[in-house]
Amino acid sequence: METLKLVASDLLMVVFAPPIMLGIIAKTKAAVAGRKGPPVLQPLYDTIKLLGKGAVYSKTTTWMFRLGPVVSLAAVIAAAALVPLARAPLISFNGDAILFVYLFALGRFVTITAALDTGSSFEGMGASREAAFSSFAEPALILAFASLAYRSGGLTLARMFAPYGGPSAAASTVLALGSLFVVLLAENSRIPVDDPNTHLELTMIHEVMVLDHGGPDLAFILHGAELKLALMASLLVRLVMPEMPLVGAVGSLILGLAATAVVIGLVESSMARLRLIRVPQLLVAAICAATFGLLLTLR
Amino acid sequence: MTLILAAVLALGAAALLSGLFSRHDPWARSAVIAGLAAAAACAGALAERALAGREVPDLLGPWLLPGAVFHVGIDPLSACFLLLVLIVGCCAGLYGEGYIAASHGHVPSTPARFFFLVLVGSMALLVAARNALLFMVAWETMALSAFGLVSCEHGKPEVRKAGLLYLLCTHVGSLCLLALFALLGSNAGSLEFSAFAAAPPLPAAWTTAAFLLALVGFGMKAGFMPLHIWLQEAHPAAPSHASAAMSGVMIEMGLYGLLRLLALLGPISLEAAFFLVALGLVTAVFGILFAMTQRDFKRLLAYSSIENIGIILTAAGLGCYGLARNNSSLALLGFAAAILHTLNHGLFKSLLFLSAGAVYQAVGTRDIEACGGLQKRMPWTCALTAIGAAAICGLPPLNGFTGEWLIYSWLLRPGAGHGLLLGGLAAAILAVVGAFAVVTFSKCYGLTCLGQPRSATASAAREASWIMLGPMALLAALCVGIGLFPGPAIRIAFTAAGDVARAAGPAAAASSEEWSRLLSVIGLLGVGVCALSALLWLFRKSLLHRREVARGPTWGCGFSAPTARMQYTGSSYPVPLTRVLAAALATREEAHPPVGYWPDKAAYESRTPDPALERWLPALTAKVEGWISVPRRLQYGRLQLYLLYVSAFLVMTLLWKL
Numbered sequence: 004m005e006t007l008k009l010v011a012s013d014l015l016m017v018v019f020a021p022p023i024m025l026g027i028i029a030k031t032k033a034a035v036a037g038r039k040g041p042p043v044l045q046p047l048y049d050t051i052k053l054l055g056k057g058a059v060y061s062k063t064t065t066w067m068f069r070l071g072p073v074v075s076l077a078a079v080i081a082a083a084a085l086v087p088l089a090r091a092p093l094i095s096f097n098g099d100a101i102l103f104v105y106l107f108a109l110g111r112f113v114t115i116t117a118a119l120d121t122g123s124s125f126e127g128m129g130a131s132r133e134a135a136f137s138s139f140a141e142p143a144l145i146l147a148f149a150s151l152a153y154r155s156g157g158l159t160l161a162r163m164f165a166p167y168g169g170p171s172a173a174a175s176t177v178l179a180l181g182s183l184f185v186v187l188l189a190e191n192s193r194i195p196v197d198d199p200n201t202h203l204e205l206t207m208i209h210e211v212m213v214l215d216h217g218g219p220d221l222a223f224i225l226h227g228a229e230l231k232l233a234l235m236a237s238l239l240v241r242l243v244m245p246e247m248p249l250v251g252a253v254g255s256l257i258l259g260l261a262a263t264a265v266v267i268g269l270v271e272s273s274m275a276r277l278r279l280i281r282v283p284q285l286l287v288a289a290i291c292a293a294t295f296g297l298l299l300t301l302r
Numbered sequence: 303m304t305l306i307l308a309a310v311l312a313l314g315a316a317a318l319l320s321g322l323f324s325r326h327d328p329w330a331r332s333a334v335i336a337g338l339a340a341a342a343a344c345a346g347a348l349a350e351r352a353l354a355g356r357e358v359p360d361l362l363g364p365w366l367l368p369g370a371v372f373h374v375g376i377d378p379l380s381a382c383f384l385l386l387v388l389i390v391g392c393c394a395g396l397y398g399e400g401y402i403a404a405s406h407g408h409v410p411s412t413p414a415r416f417f418f419l420v421l422v423g424s425m426a427l428l429v430a431a432r433n434a435l436l437f438m439v440a441w442e443t444m445a446l447s448a449f450g451l452v453s454c455e456h457g458k459p460e461v462r463k464a465g466l467l468y469l470l471c472t473h474v475g476s477l478c479l480l481a482l483f484a485l486l487g488s489n490a491g492s493l494e495f496s497a498f499a500a501a502p503p504l505p506a507a508w509t510t511a512a513f514l515l516a517l518v519g520f521g522m523k524a525g526f527m528p529l530h531i532w533l534q535e536a537h538p539a540a541p542s543h544a545s546a547a548m549s550g551v552m553i554e555m556g557l558y559g560l561l562r563l564l565a566l567l568g569p570i571s572l573e574a575a576f577f578l579v580a581l582g583l584v585t586a587v588f589g590i591l592f593a594m595t596q597r598d599f600k601r602l603l604a605y606s607s608i609e610n611i612g613i614i615l616t617a618a619g620l621g622c623y624g625l626a627r628n629n630s631s632l633a634l635l636g637f638a639a640a641i642l643h644t645l646n647h648g649l650f651k652s653l654l655f656l657s658a659g660a661v662y663q664a665v666g667t668r669d670i671e672a673c674g675g676l677q678k679r680m681p682w683t684c685a686l687t688a689i690g691a692a693a694i695c696g697l698p699p700l701n702g703f704t705g706e707w708l709i710y711s712w713l714l715r716p717g718a719g720h721g722l723l724l725g726g727l728a729a730a731i732l733a734v735v736g737a738f739a740v741v742t743f744s745k746c747y748g749l750t751c752l753g754q755p756r757s758a759t760a761s762a763a764r765e766a767s768w769i770m771l772g773p774m775a776l777l778a779a780l781c782v783g784i785g786l787f788p789g790p791a792i793r794i795a796f797t798a799a800g801d802v803a804r805a806a807g808p809a810a811a812a813s814s815e816e817w818s819r820l821l822s823v824i825g826l827l828g829v830g831v832c833a834l835s836a837l838l839w840l841f842r843k844s845l846l847h848r849r850e851v852a853r854g855p856t857w858g859c860g861f862s863a864p865t866a867r868m869q870y871t872g873s874s875y876p877v878p879l880t881r882v883l884a885a886a887l888a889t890r891e892e893a894h895p896p897v898g899y900w901p902d903k904a905a906y907e908s909r910t911p912d913p914a915l916e917r918w919l920p921a922l923t924a925k926v927e928g929w930i931s932v933p934r935r936l937q938y939g940r941l942q943l944y945l946l947y948v949s950a951f952l953v954m955t956l957l958w959k960l
Contacts, residue, residue, distance in 0.1 A: 056849065057846065057851055057852070060854075061857070062853050063753065063754055063856050064856075065678055065752070067688070070835075073839050076838055077834035078831055080834055081831045084827070096823050097711070101710045101711070102703075104733070105697060105736075106698060106831075108737070108740060109831075111740065112692060112740055115748065116744055116747065119744065120752040120753065121857075122753030122754040122856055122866065122869050123857065123869070124864065124868045124869055127753075127870025130744065131875045131876070134737075134740055134744055134875075134876075134879075135878035137737055142733045143730075145730050145732075145733040146729075146730045149713075149729055149730070152714050153716050153726070158714050204859045214857050215856060218849070280881075290730070297726045
């Protein structure tokens with residue numbers, strides 16, 4: 004019964020939390036702009052609607068184009084098994100943090116190749132940018148993980164992302180949090196790196212890669228992207244937020260995710276997208292912050 | 303132990319027969335296949351016995367050369383590399399038959415067969431050699447047969463140039479090795495490897511000299527930056543099955559040499575270990591950076607070999623750190639990661655070189671910019687290329703991830719000490735290398751196989767023959783198999799690493815069990831990803847079952863007449879990165895942009911020359927030429943004078959001895 008409850012709560016987190024998080028971001032942005040905005044559940048409605056639609060495939064495409072959304076979603080779901088969502092993660096072992104990073108890389112690789120499969124110059128452009136910018140995000144992620152692993156004494160996500168009370172805890176947490184937050188924005192195509200709601204394909208990164216996908220394929224991609232955001236956000240939440248009384252582990256995680264969504268919404272409302280040549284500079288700043296964090300853990 | 307001799311003899315006999323039957327193609331082909339099969343059977347049985355931990359007695363025979371003993375033996379380290387030689391050698395050899403047939407006489411069959419078999423045989427002998435002279439003979443045979451393969455198509459001027467460059471480089475390396483063995487031999491009083499191990503340690507200054515000689519001698523073959531200059535020229539020049547064997551196995555013999563020396567001579571200093579790690583990281587970063595900018599498929603792969611050699615060297619350096627710190631578990635982990643990545647690299651790199659050959663035969667060019675859309679025309683080749691590309695990026699659930707994961711685990715292991723900052727930074731550099739590899743190989747696979755054909759030859763491409771596809775499929779299956787079920791490969795790597803790390807058997811076995819348990823979890827998760835993908839695929843199929851599924855043109859964002867030429871190209875794809883890293887790459891661009899209201903012809907050309915080959919080497923040779931201009935006065939080019947020199951030298955040596 005206990006395991007059943009655990010699986011049910013995990014499933015809840017994997018299926019429902021991600022779209023709702025995106026809904027909260029949209030709602031926050033609307034509220035700041037003085038609009039009413041779409042309902043919080045709109046991303047979920049979109050996904051369900053897309054699952055019921057047919058599809059149009061370009062004549063240029065091959066099986067790679069169809070495989071991309073499937074494998075990228077599977078990789079993100081596998082990554083979810085490693086993340087301590089509400090309680091202990093489904094699978095946890097020494098070194099799972101590296102696998103977590105590389106599962107995202109797998110998802111990125113298949114998304115990029117699926118985009119190149121269309122032979123469209125726009126999608127090639129998106130693929131080229133995605134591949135380039137993630138090259139700066141990945142070292143920041145690894146450096147932040149390194150400082151967390153060193154200070155917690157284990158290379159497992161569950162140990163790294165837990166409240167920590169050792170020496171210079173606050174400073175190293177803040178630095179890791181800062182760099183991870185920038186990586187979260189960059190990897191999940193949020194402002195200031197990418198704008199998922201723009202109408203000009205020329206300025207997009209992630210969205211332009213999936214221009215040709217429709218129907219269930221697009222639903223898989225959207226849900227994969229939302230889940231990726233939720234997974235990274237839940238790591239950040241666990242890093243700073245202890246379990247709160249009254250609401251329990253699941254409740255505090257959900258509250259934390261909602262708060263993260265509001266913060267992302269506020270960031271998106273308060274600034275414009277950076278010029279593309281500025282994006283590497285932002286990510287290098289994240290690398291520097293993570294390196295300082297690493298320095299602080301060495302004493 | 304006679305089995306290794308039988309394998310080498312079988313390969314030699316097959317080489318001679320294939321040369322004899324140069325007019326009877328089917329006979330020569332049967333000789334090649336029979337020779338490879340016999341060698342595989344003999345040496346495979348031997349490697350299995352050595353890896354299972356059973357004692358294999360050495361074989362000693364007399365030899366006419368002074369100081370030389372024909373001494374061969376096999377231990378797990380040798381067995382591990384022997385296995386690699388055999389797998390890649392057999393796959394590439396079989397593929398080569400299809401490749402030679404498909405080339406319609408462009409690849410001269412006799413030298414391609416002869417030198418290939420000699421190359422495989424000499425490498426099998428090399429890993430078993432237990433005497434420095436035998437080692438050098440095998441090493442030189444390997445180097446020269448590779449020269450024969452590189453200059454197979456010597457009708458082309460660029461091939462001749464590449465061959466000559468390779469020959470020069472490999473001899474610089476061999477000279478260093480001769481000096482190294484002379485040094486070690488004079489210290490030990492014998493050229494037997496066992497004598498090296500038993501000899502008293504060298505004086506400090508000589509140790510440094512020996513380290514540098516080994517680094518240059520083996521590094522020249524392996525391609526450590528900046529000694530890599532011949533690699534990116536020679537690999538594209540050779541026929542593809544030969545480049546697969548050269549890139550997948552031959553350059554790794556340089557690493558075998560280093561590991562063997564470490565096993566014989568024991569730990570090196572801490573500074574030297576740090577130096578190896580730094581050299582490995584520099585090699586990895588610059589290797590992949592230059593790979594990214596290439597538009598020649600095989601040149602890209604050659605640079606990526608340099609990158610992988612860098613990763614392996616990093617891991618070996620980490621192992622040396624463990625040895626220097628007297629921490630056998632760290633040493634074991636580092637060396638095991640190096641050996642595992644060596645095995646993995648041999649598999650996926652030779653797979654990719656074989657794919658490059660199939661594409662070259664079908665399209666008639668190695669230029670990525672002229673390919674595209676091949677997946678519709680060559681579905682099997684492209685599917686196998688996709689597996690190779692994903693494996694070389696180190697993505698789970700394929701084999702490339704297992705070795706890299708071990709290196710990350712070494713670097714990010716928690717513990718006390720000032721080494722941690724360096725560990726974290728090294729891990730970040732590895733992450734950069736991994737991300738750049740994704741750029742490089744999504745370009746290499748995506749722009750070659752996907753999209754629309756960029757040339758008429760690409761749109762007329764035909765699938766390769768089954769004799770080419772079969773070996774590729776076998777290599778791809780090994781890549782997937784090791785990724786999903788890494789247990790056996792891990793055990794092989796740790797057993798072999800036990801020799802280098804000087805860890806006693808039980809300690810190595812325990813450590814191997816621990817890491818293979820962790821990696822099995824990763825493998826299981828990989829199986830999970832595959833199963834989940836299959837489920838999602840079925841779910842998608844069932845969703846689309848009753849819906850309308852239409853086919854149309856690619857969405858052109860409102861532009862109604864997009865053409866294949868508007869696609870991203872191999873040069874434009876990495877531009878967001880190359881612009882940022884312009885200082886390191888020094889890409890030369892020549893642009894004539896369209897000017898005015900009625901623009902004339904516009905042109906753009908970019909090229910990333912290799913700095914070591916095109917800037918540093920000429921500067922160095924100019925310096926050296928200056929130095930040797932003095933002794934050059936002795937060179938008059940008259941035979942009588944040279945005879946005089948010889949007799950004068952003889953008289954001088956006689957006087958010395960008096």
